[in-house]
Amino acid sequence: MEIFPGYRITSPYGMRLDPITGVPSFHTGIDMVKFHRAPIFAFAAGEVVHAREGVTGSGFGGFGNVVAVKDERGALQCYAHLDSISVKVGQKIAEGLEIGKQGMTGRVTGSHLHYEVRKTSSPSYGFGTHTDPYQYLLELGEEEYKVTAEDAKKIIPFLSAAYEATNSKEARAEFNRLANEVRKVAGLPPE
Ligand SMILES: [Zn+2]
Incomplete structure (x- = not known):
């Protein structure tokens, strides 16, 4: 099973040189690309808790248009820099639903999806509680397919x-x- 079908990973989770400042810093998500304005489908189900431009100080400053989905484990699935948003706060969404289009809103050098998973959703939308999104989705998938x-x-x-x-x-x-x-x-x- 492919975790990020159709994407090219352009920057993994972890330490890197910041693409804007050139200073070593921790990349809290994974950057991936399909094409500008490509539909972005949810990697996991949950309830939409944020669907607008990330305001400075909110936990999503610089993220541009952000959709954040609280999943079944209470973690926050964040989709950032979207060109447009196609879901609403309070909406319960299934895995695979289109949540918006790939874009270049916020602090970016080009069109891409920044996908981030935060272990908690408050305060500040769980800012600082980021975890490796790839590992997280792997575990989530294994749980889903576990035979009882x-x-x-x-x-x-x-x-x-x-x-x-x-x-x-x-x-x-x-x-x-x-x-x-x-x-x-x-x-x-x-x-
Ligand atoms: Zn990123």
């Missing part, structure tokens, strides 16, 4: 049916192997 014991129990009959439906020795061995892995997750003994 209940899910596993539902999968076993399908694997048994697939086993019965084939005469291929290799396929049967593979279904057996899968079924035993699923049984492990479900807390059942292997067969």
Whole structure:
């Protein structure tokens, strides 16, 4: 699974030389590019808590037009320097919904998306609580796709049916192997 589909990463999270001042500083998000005014789709679901130009002192000064989405874990997903914004504060959004267009508003040298994740959403929209967005999304994705014991129990009959439906020795061995892995997750003994 690609974490940032369709983007070219232009500046990673971490220490770097500031592109405007040339002074070493910590980059609190990831810069990525599709093309100017490309649609930006939410990387995670949540509730929109900020959808306007970032005001100096608010926690979003210099970020230009910012959409911030509070996700299921209470972290803040921030999309900065947008050309335009297509969501409203209070709106509950799904992963993949368009939140705006790539732009060059605020303190920038060119059109790009600055994507930042903050562990908290207040005060000042969680300013200073930034974390590695790539790692964060990876963990969020793993949580989402974690198979529960209940899910596993539902999968076993399908694997048994697939086993019965084939005469291929290799396929049967593979279904057996899968079924035993699923049984492990479900807390059942292997067969
Ligand atoms: Zn940036």
